[in-house]
Amino acid sequence: MSDNDILTEIYRDQMYNLLQRQERGDGRALDEYREISIETGVLERAEGSAIVTIGDSKVAVGIKMQPGEPFPDTPDVGVIITNAELIPLASPTFESGPPGEVAVELARVVDRGVRESKAIDLKKLCLVEGEKVWLIFIDIHMLDHGGNLLDAASLGAIAALLTTKIPNKQYDLAEEDEPLPIVDIPVAVSMIELEGNLLVDPDHIEEAVASTQLTIISNRDGTLSGMQKMGSGPISLELLEKAVELGIRKGQEIREKYLYPLMNEIPRL
Amino acid sequence: MDKLAKIVIPGDLISEKPLKIGEGVFIEDGKVYANVYGILDQKDRVRVIPLAGKYIPRRDDTVIGVVTEIDFSSWHVDILSPYEARLHIGEYPGRIDQSEMSCYIRVGDLIVATVLDVGWTMKVDLTIRENQFKILRGGKLVEISHTRVPRLIGRGGSMISMIKRESACSIFVGQNGRVWIQGKPENVRLAERAVEMVVREAHTSGLTNRVVEFLNANK
Amino acid sequence: MADGVYTFFKDGLRLDGRRKDELRPLKIEAGVLKRADGSCYLEHGGNKVMAAVYGPREVHPRHLHNVTQAIVRYKYNMASFSVDERKRPGPDRRSIEISKVSREAMESVVLKERFPRTAIDVFVEVLQSDAGTRAAGINAASVAMADAGIPMKGLVTSCAFGKIDGEVVLDLCKEEDNYGEADVPVAMIPRTGDITMIQMDGHLTFDEFKEGMKLAIRGCDQIYELQREALIEKHQNDLKAKE
Numbered sequence: 178m179s180d181n182d183i184l185t186e187i188y189r190d191q192m193y194n195l196l197q198r199q200e201r202g203d204g205r206a207l208d209e210y211r212e213i214s215i216e217t218g219v220l221e222r223a224e225g226s227a228i229v230t231i232g233d234s235k236v237a238v239g240i241k242m243q244p245g246e247p248f249p250d251t252p253d254v255g256v257i258i259t260n261a262e263l264i265p266l267a268s269p270t271f272e273s274g275p276p277g278e279v280a281v282e283l284a285r286v287v288d289r290g291v292r293e294s295k296a297i298d299l300k301k302l303c304l305v306e307g308e309k310v311w312l313i314f315i316d317i318h319m320l321d322h323g324g325n326l327l328d329a330a331s332l333g334a335i336a337a338l339l340t341t342k343i344p345n346k347q348y349d350l351a352e353e354d355e356p357l358p359i360v361d362i363p364v365a366v367s368m369i370e371l372e373g374n375l376l377v378d379p380d381h382i383e384e385a386v387a388s389t390q391l392t393i394i395s396n397r398d399g400t401l402s403g404m405q406k407m408g409s410g411p412i413s414l415e416l417l418e419k420a421v422e423l424g425i426r427k428g429q430e431i432r433e434k435y436l437y438p439l440m441n442e443i444p445r446l
Numbered sequence: 447m448d449k450l451a452k453i454v455i456p457g458d459l460i461s462e463k464p465l466k467i468g469e470g471v472f473i474e475d476g477k478v479y480a481n482v483y484g485i486l487d488q489k490d491r492v493r494v495i496p497l498a499g500k501y502i503p504r505r506d507d508t509v510i511g512v513v514t515e516i517d518f519s520s521w522h523v524d525i526l527s528p529y530e531a532r533l534h535i536g537e538y539p540g541r542i543d544q545s546e547m548s549c550y551i552r553v554g555d556l557i558v559a560t561v562l563d564v565g566w567t568m569k570v571d572l573t574i575r576e577n578q579f580k581i582l583r584g585g586k587l588v589e590i591s592h593t594r595v596p597r598l599i600g601r602g603g604s605m606i607s608m609i610k611r612e613s614a615c616s617i618f619v620g621q622n623g624r625v626w627i628q629g630k631p632e633n634v635r636l637a638e639r640a641v642e643m644v645v646r647e648a649h650t651s652g653l654t655n656r657v658v659e660f661l662n663a664n665k
Numbered sequence: 666m667a668d669g670v671y672t673f674f675k676d677g678l679r680l681d682g683r684r685k686d687e688l689r690p691l692k693i694e695a696g697v698l699k700r701a702d703g704s705c706y707l708e709h710g711g712n713k714v715m716a717a718v719y720g721p722r723e724v725h726p727r728h729l730h731n732v733t734q735a736i737v738r739y740k741y742n743m744a745s746f747s748v749d750e751r752k753r754p755g756p757d758r759r760s761i762e763i764s765k766v767s768r769e770a771m772e773s774v775v776l777k778e779r780f781p782r783t784a785i786d787v788f789v790e791v792l793q794s795d796a797g798t799r800a801a802g803i804n805a806a807s808v809a810m811a812d813a814g815i816p817m818k819g820l821v822t823s824c825a826f827g828k829i830d831g832e833v834v835l836d837l838c839k840e841e842d843n844y845g846e847a848d849v850p851v852a853m854i855p856r857t858g859d860i861t862m863i864q865m866d867g868h869l870t871f872d873e874f875k876e877g878m879k880l881a882i883r884g885c886d887q888i889y890e891l892q893r894e895a896l897i898e899k900h901q902n903d904l905k906a907k908e
Contacts, residue, residue: 421871479856529782
């Protein structure tokens with residue numbers, strides 16, 4: 178057993194003891210997020226950007242846009258390309274090299290959240306049907322891994338998209354740059370399961386201890402647009418349904434508190 | 447074991463009473479379930495005889511190993527298992543010098559050895575002191591699933607003694623599924639076919655008689 | 666579809682004549698490969714997948730081993746000819762993610778602590794793909810694991826539910842998947858009812874999700890029976906092959 182495994186065992190015992198009293202190590206309620214902050218427009222070379230912190234976690238998201246070819250099966254819609262890297266700067270456990278399975282999964286879950294919620298009206302990003310559409314690159318860089326990078330990344334992606342300006346001038350396509358046509362605001366809410374309890378927004382120790390993690394992505398109208406179970410632990414149907422409900426509720430809270438303020442006007446449902 | 451031997455798969459409920467259980471089962475909430483694909487046996491105790499799986503060494507097992515490497519103090523021995531075994535120089539019957547290890551047992555030799563100890567992390571140590579040590583030479587090696595070894599040996603060694611007698615071969619069966627047969631070439635072929643028959647039909651009734659018939663018909 | 670040009674139901678039945686709660690036809694065969702420790706060939710609708718299990722065996726590279734238990738590795742791979750437009754060979758981001766979630770779907774049933782310092786390797790090769798290849802792969806892998814004699818607390822079974830024309834249905838076929846409004850692959854342990862994999866993309870209300878989970882669980886129960894039959898049949902075939 179490596180030192181880390183042994184430490185994890187120690188943390189597991191402590192966490193179980195606290196859970197008997199429905200408490201967590203840092204005093205949070207089981208369904209409570211750590212402090213969240215979102216800064217947008219901080220990276221000037223990007224068409225849109227956000228730096229999100231959730232507790233000790235920090236993630237930078239940059240949006241770059243350029244005209245390019247559409248996919249043959251969808252000739253009249255813009256293209257979203259999401260990439261995530263767990264760079265060694267963010268944690269002693271991250272290694273250099275091409276994205277591993279955790280990074281790939283994270284990027285794909287964030288990507289599906291944006292795509293499946295139809296957050297962006299991609300039809301409006303067609304320039305010449307079958308030839309030229311806007312490509313949107315969502316690049317996610319983890320800066321500090323304090324746990325729950327997925328929610329930070331997802332929040333960063335949507336916050337950056339909300340403040341992205343289509344670079345029309347740079348490509349001589351129009352007189353003025355214009356905001357991205359955003360029509361929905363998906364929010365990802367992750368939680369772990371421990372001894373039948375659901376703990377929202379796990380820190381990195383809670384993540385290491387848990388063998389089941391769930392991410393629920395929901396939209397403004399309270400419907401689901403994505404979900405992913407991670408980790409090898411099983412979960413009962415009853416608890417899964419509870420988790421989905423909880424995810425939708427927490428998603429709504431985050432949307433209202435942190436994302437609506439980034440918008441000039443909130444479109445009607 | 448009869449023709450109607452009941453096959454179970456992992457997770458099958460076997461019994462509501464967790465009394466006298468053997469291998470291949472686990473208990474959850476007071477009920478007994480199979481944890482392996484195999485034949486259900488409820489004769490003395492409830493157990494599942496696996497139909498497949500790797501050989502995992504146990505203390506006192508007698509195995510046939512192949513020497514794969516020699517280092518400064520031990521022979522590394524492949525025992526047809528996920529775990530490599532070691533035969534320490536001190537386990538050789540008689541004092542020998544480190545520099546001479548390869549004169550006594552060479553890489554590629556087939557040896558009969560006993561499992562001395564299996565450590566917590568599955569470190570496997572062998573010994574050749576107990577039984578009459580030999581290097582197997584000049585016979586034929588056959589590898590079968592270790593799950594069929596008990597059937598091949600038979601109750602009190604009945605099956606293997608019969609095959610030896612009827613085929614006029616000398617046969618050695620390691621618990622790890624390696625079988626070594628020595629005799630006249632035509633006899634070795636016959637014995638090998640009898641072994642294959644036992645492996646295939648291990649869980650059927652009247653097997654001993656069929657093997658006798660087969661050996662007599664093909665002598 | 667939302668614009669109503671294309672409809673997925675005719676007289677209450679789906680394009681391929683199935684009811685909403687009906688699986689596509691399945692065929693499962695255990696022990697089809699000679700060299701692997703355990704194997705399974707599975708057809709599910711238009712999916713054709715092969716699974717092989719090797720192990721427990723020594724871990725290479727060595728440093729990956731765990732001194733207290735076996736590691737499980739799962740490789741899902743799509744053959745280049747498994748799809749209409751040739752797929753570039755080798756792992757892509759999709760198959761990396763599928764390999765991860767599939768492995769996690771199976772790991773909890775395996776008695777890994779029995780085999781410290783070893784690896785149990787699962788290889789799933791998609792030879793022909795319809796919709797639902799990851800579920801087909803998990804179902805085949807589960808049978809192959811049992812066939813390899815690996816001790817497990819139960820089999821894992823998987824199937825998906827989805828939404829088409831606003832209706833929640835079991836086991837999407839390719840056309841339904843391409844134009845459907847949601848796709849939710851689920852894996853579970855039928856013995857306990859626990860869920861070991863869930864992914865979702867698309868658009869669903871909470872009620873639709875609950876309705877779909879009921880369908881998926883019933884679907885898994887049916888597939889589970891076929892998995893068990895395949896294993897029992899394999900033993901009978903081994904006996905028949907004696908002459």
